[in-house]
Amino acid sequence: QVYLEESGGGLVQAGASLMLSCGASGNFAGIDVMSWYRQAPGNERLLVGDITQYGSRIHINSAKGRFTISTDNAKNTVYLRMNSLKPEDTAVYYCHMNYRRSTGGNFVAWGQGTRVTVSP
Secondary structure, three states, X not given: OEEEEEEOOEEEEOOOOEEEEEEEXXXXXXXEEEEEEEEOOOOOOEEEEEEEOOEEEEOOHHHOOXXXXXXXXXXXXXXXXXXXXXXXXXEEEEEEEEEEEOOEEEEEEXXXXXXXXXXX
16 A cells, blocks of 8 residues: 655746655555656656666656656655746646565556646
């Protein structure tokens, strides 16, 4: 039983910055991947970026150089720093986690999503 709690979304003007947070709690022994997805209305859900013990990567080309993923391991929290926001960044942003339990295995959890709206 794992719960991802997201926060940080909001309505901002183009050029502004936001920091999204996603804290993981519950029964897990280890986290393999934490990632951010986004989904604009009527569009597919896209992988924004992810972070593992080997590093982080932004996968959306238009977000490279503007978005950064980081973690606070002590808090089991992943962040998505979004700078120079553009209207095209408007979407619901979802936190996703691949994790292990004490008994092993591979499990996934999704956050509820936090809405980001960027006005021109």
